[in-house]
Amino acid sequence: MAKILTSRKENYAQWYNDLVIKADLAENSAVRGCMVIKPYGYAIWEKMQSVLDSKFKETGHSNAYFPLFIPKSFLSKEAAHVEGFAKECAVVTHYRLKSSSGGKGIEVDETAKLEEELIIRPTSETIIWNTYKNWIQSYRDLPLLINQWANVVRWEMRTRLFLRTAEFLWQEGHTAHATKEEAIEETIKMLNVYSEFAKNWMAIPVISGTKTENERFAGAVETYSIEAMMQDGKALQSGTSHFLGQNFAKAFDVTFLNKTGKLEHVWASSWGVSTRLMGALVMAHSDDRGLVLPPKLAPIQVVIVPIYKKSEELENINREVEVIRQKLVASGITVKYDNRDTHKPGWKFADYELKGVPLRLAVGPRDIENKSVEVARRDTLEKKSYPLEGIEETVKSLLTEIQENIFNKALEFRTQNTHTTDSYEEFKEIIENKGGFINAHWDGTRETEEKINQETKATIRCIPLNNKQEPGKCIVTGKPSSQRVLFAKAY
RNA sequence: CGGGGUGUGGCGCAGUUGGCAGCGCGCGUCGUUCGGGACGACGAGGUCGGAAGUUCGAGUCUUCUCACCCCGACCA
Numbered sequence: 382m383a384k385i386l387t388s389r390k391e392n393y394a395q396w397y398n399d400l401v402i403k404a405d406l407a408e409n410s411a412v413r414g415c416m417v418i419k420p421y422g423y424a425i426w427e428k429m430q431s432v433l434d435s436k437f438k439e440t441g442h443s444n445a446y447f448p449l450f451i452p453k454s455f456l457s458k459e460a461a462h463v464e465g466f467a468k469e470c471a472v473v474t475h476y477r478l479k480s481s482s483g484g485k486g487i488e489v490d491e492t493a494k495l496e497e498e499l500i501i502r503p504t505s506e507t508i509i510w511n512t513y514k515n516w517i518q519s520y521r522d523l524p525l526l527i528n529q530w531a532n533v534v535r536w537e538m539r540t541r542l543f544l545r546t547a548e549f550l551w552q553e554g555h556t557a558h559a560t561k562e563e564a565i566e567e568t569i570k571m572l573n574v575y576s577e578f579a580k581n582w583m584a585i586p587v588i589s590g591t592k593t594e595n596e597r598f599a600g601a602v603e604t605y606s607i608e609a610m611m612q613d614g615k616a617l618q619s620g621t622s623h624f625l626g627q628n629f630a631k632a633f634d635v636t637f638l639n640k641t642g643k644l645e646h647v648w649a650s651s652w653g654v655s656t657r658l659m660g661a662l663v664m665a666h667s668d669d670r671g672l673v674l675p676p677k678l679a680p681i682q683v684v685i686v687p688i689y690k691k692s693e694e695l696e697n698i699n700r701e702v703e704v705i706r707q708k709l710v711a712s713g714i715t716v717k718y719d720n721r722d723t724h725k726p727g728w729k730f731a732d733y734e735l736k737g738v739p740l741r742l743a744v745g746p747r748d749i750e751n752k753s754v755e756v757a758r759r760d761t762l763e764k765k766s767y768p769l770e771g772i773e774e775t776v777k778s779l780l781t782e783i784q785e786n787i788f789n790k791a792l793e794f795r796t797q798n799t800h801t802t803d804s805y806e807e808f809k810e811i812i813e814n815k816g817g818f819i820n821a822h823w824d825g826t827r828e829t830e831e832k833i834n835q836e837t838k839a840t841i842r843c844i845p846l847n848n849k850q851e852p853g854k855c856i857v858t859g860k861p862s863s864q865r866v867l868f869a870k871a872y
Numbered sequence: 873c874g875g876g877g878u879g880u881g882g883c884g885c886a887g888u889u890g891g892c893a894g895c896g897c898g899c900g901u902c903g904u905u906c907g908g909g910a911c912g913a914c915g916a917g918g919u920c921g922g923a924a925g926u927u928c929g930a931g932u933c934u935u936c937u938c939a940c941c942c943c944g945a946c947c948a
Contacts, residue, residue, distance in 0.1 A: 409940090409941095468946070468947090504948095533948095535948080538873085538945080538946060539942095539943095539944090539946085539947090545947070545948070551948085598948095606948095617948095620948090653948080654948090686907095688906075690905085690906060725906050725908090725909075725910065726908075726909095727906080727907085727910080728908085728909045729908095730907095732909080743907065745907055746907090747907075748907095755907080872948090
């Protein structure tokens with residue numbers, strides 16, 4: 382087999398890059414830091430979108446759309462928020478071009494300067510809260526449960542396909558509530574939507590928790606996240622949900638009359654997942670031969686490849702496969718029959734493995750003879766013949782099995798790479814040599830977290846929800862601690 | 873923003889002392905092949921990132937410039 386991917390062992394980062402490009406998920410564009418998401422990659426994103434979108438609808442949310450541009454003055458209304466995003470904003474300053482004086486090319490027309498500059502949204506809290514001000518007057522207008530699917534821009538210094546790009550796609554939910562309790566409940570409810578999605582659809586186990594002050598969203602009172610472990614032991618924050626308190630309501634003066642006729646500021650949440658999930662999906666399951674996709678998110682769940690010598694044989698196989706295909710489609714399975722005669726079977730095998738198609742059926746003269754089909758699993762690379770009779774049931778249960786298997790593999794990997802220690806020396810040694818997650822005691826201060834970060838590159842990923850309360854001593858300062866927190870190097 | 877590197881057919885690269893722009897993959901046509909990335913023959917495709925300079929002559933030397941990549945600080 383021609384080796385086309387760098388192996389994970391050789392260079393994990395390179396493997397990831399190779400894979401994203403070779404599997405046709407995305408490529409770098411002519412614009413620095415911005416990627417082109419290719420049809421195959423976008424198909425996966427669309428599946429994620431469609432599942433999440435229906436979950437948002439089920440939990441009572443409606444979609445809407447707010448502008449890409451945010452007046453500069455809006456961004457500065459919430460102090461922490463502007464502080465957090467100021468360094469990575471793209472700014473629109475002019476609205477017209479003109480022909481260059483030299484004759485060729487165009488240049489900015491300096492006479493067309495905007496009175497107020499526009500920020501390309503790094504997130505939409507400000508424009509949305511400015512709008513909510515007009516939508517909310519009474520407790521009867523609450524809760525307000527809105528989501529938007531959009532692109533945002535954060536001018537990142539260094540970018541990586543899907544994991545960190547200057548422009549990325551995401552959804553951002555923005556809700557307004559009458560009480561603090563309700564807003565917190567919403568924040569956690571959506572965090573749970575994310576964690577269930579990660580587990581049940583992406584087949585990635587995640588740890589839900591709260592962020593420390595250092596890692597908190599700019600403008601939030603509390604940030605919750607789901608953290609996943611990648612195959613190199615690093616953590617990937619895969620979704621966030623923020624309890625915003627009354628910060629934005631106060632900044633944008635969003636008030637409502639409660640039942641007793643008293644004017645109050647509303648309580649808020651915001652939550653989002655992005656195309657970064659694509660990166661998580663790639664890095665959680667894939668191997669040196671290519672992508673491994675969970676059946677529930679695979680654009681093609683089953684590919685059928687005909688094996689033949691002469692064209693009469695192909696006609697025969699075509700007829701046979703059409704029957705199989707219809708049975709599978711009737712069972713709700715996404716099937717592709719690839720009978721292109723421009724590529725050989727071996728080439729197709731390798732290509733669909735690279736693209737992570739969960740199951741591959743091969744149908745040749747031998748199979749027709751034996752009334753069987755050769756089925757190859759992408760996750761285990763196992764090949765086996767199954768009777769044609771009842772193939773749709775076989776495929777269905779294999780797909781279920783693959784979905785479970787890759788989740789279990791990811792869970793097993795995480796378990797094996799999660800450590801517990803009470804010694805800072807050991808902590809350093811683990812981070813340095815083994816990687817993975819570490820549960821350790823921490824005194825709760827920003828200083829200690831920063832010290833650990835500087836000395837080891839590890840950060841506190843989260844304080845897990847429903848964490849076991851367990852008195853101990855901070856691994857650095859020895860000060861008392863009531864629980865262990867989750868440390869790891871992160872993307 | 874600091875450090876390092878690279879720009880030559882679609883992609884990956886070679887190009888010696890300055891002397892006819894090459895190789896592999898891919899692409900096209902034809903034939904033989906087809907149960908794990910087939911092979912042969914023929915063929916198409918490049919103002920060598922850009923500008924200026926040195927020279928009889930520049931992919932190669934000089935100056936300037938642009939772009940991208942990698943490593944760090946920052947970040948979902």
